[in-house]
Amino acid sequence: MLLEDPGTSPKPAPSESHGMNPVLRNVLLGVAAVYVIASLYLMFDMRSRLELTEARVTAQETAQKETSDALKSTRANLKDSIQALGTKVGMTSDELAKKTEQLSKAQAQAAAKLTQEQQEQGQKLSQVTGEVSSVKTELGGAKTDIATTKTDLAETKKKLDSTIGDLNVQSGLIAHTRDDLEFLKHKGDRNIYEFTLSKNHRQPVSTVSLELKKADRKKGKFTLNVISDDRTIEKKDRTLFEPMQFYTGRDKMLYEVVVMSVDKDAISGYLSAPKNAPQPLSK
Numbered sequence: 664m665l666l667e668d669p670g671t672s673p674k675p676a677p678s679e680s681h682g683m684n685p686v687l688r689n690v691l692l693g694v695a696a697v698y699v700i701a702s703l704y705l706m707f708d709m710r711s712r713l714e715l716t717e718a719r720v721t722a723q724e725t726a727q728k729e730t731s732d733a734l735k736s737t738r739a740n741l742k743d744s745i746q747a748l749g750t751k752v753g754m755t756s757d758e759l760a761k762k763t764e765q766l767s768k769a770q771a772q773a774a775a776k777l778t779q780e781q782q783e784q785g786q787k788l789s790q791v792t793g794e795v796s797s798v799k800t801e802l803g804g805a806k807t808d809i810a811t812t813k814t815d816l817a818e819t820k821k822k823l824d825s826t827i828g829d830l831n832v833q834s835g836l837i838a839h840t841r842d843d844l845e846f847l848k849h850k851g852d853r854n855i856y857e858f859t860l861s862k863n864h865r866q867p868v869s870t871v872s873l874e875l876k877k878a879d880r881k882k883g884k885f886t887l888n889v890i891s892d893d894r895t896i897e898k899k900d901r902t903l904f905e906p907m908q909f910y911t912g913r914d915k916m917l918y919e920v921v922v923m924s925v926d927k928d929a930i931s932g933y934l935s936a937p938k939n940a941p942q943p944l945s946k
Contacts, residue, residue: 702809709802716795727784828906837904837921854936862928869936869943880927916940
């Protein structure tokens with residue numbers, strides 16, 4: 664049997680489907696939180712890698728400078744030693760020049776070897792610099808992912824907003840736009856039936872019937888009759904997006920009617936029924 668509005672009947676117990684919205688919200692928020700934590704951990708790991716790589720680059724540059732300074736000092740000491748040796752052993756100018764040439768060749772070979780080593784170090788340094796750039800890019804990407812996740816989380820919380828219906832029972836999600844309505848259809852936890860009613864015309868919707876008695880486009884108000892279980896409930900002077908709730912069927916399942924637009928002598932909206940509610944007979 665159909666239960667009337669709270670003013671004329673005992674307050675009904677909430678249906679089992681009411682608890683699904685908080686569960687979905689907690690699941691989505693939990694997934695988003697895990698993703699944020701993982702992203703923060705990735706940022707910390709990348710920052711550590713960047714600091715280690717920069718330390719390696721600094722150490723290599725210091726080693727190259729020390730080697731270059733040591734070579735210059737060696738050249739100066741070698742020149743002084745050669746001159747002192749020539750004076751001490753009584754070498755002739757030609758002999759000293761020949762010895763100096765040999766030492767110069769050895770010095771040139773050492774310088775060439777040092778140049779080659781510096782080039783190799785430069786290549787390694789370029790590779791390390793590339794790795795640093797890659798780490799910085801990954802770090803920037805992680806920051807972007809975290810910002811995107813925060814935005815998605817805010818949008819999810821906004822979509823999970825719900826309200827209280829006219830029976831003082833927590834309502835499910837309420838569609839305000841065509842996109843919202845498509846979201847509810849694909850969400851799949853309730854059956855959605857769209858309708859457009861003309862004034863004083865009784866129209867079957869799902870397993871019940873609806874009849875528009877009055878429509879005020881200027882004020883955005885209307886009066887609607889719900890006919891189910893051979894009973895009629897009047898929803899008088901209701902407004903747009905207001906969940907109009909009623910129980911019907913042998914198991915007293917909670918149905919909701921939401922009107923999304925009011926025209927002159929016509930309204931449009933949708934009826935939300937539990938997923939396990941009886942299906943309308945096929946035409």
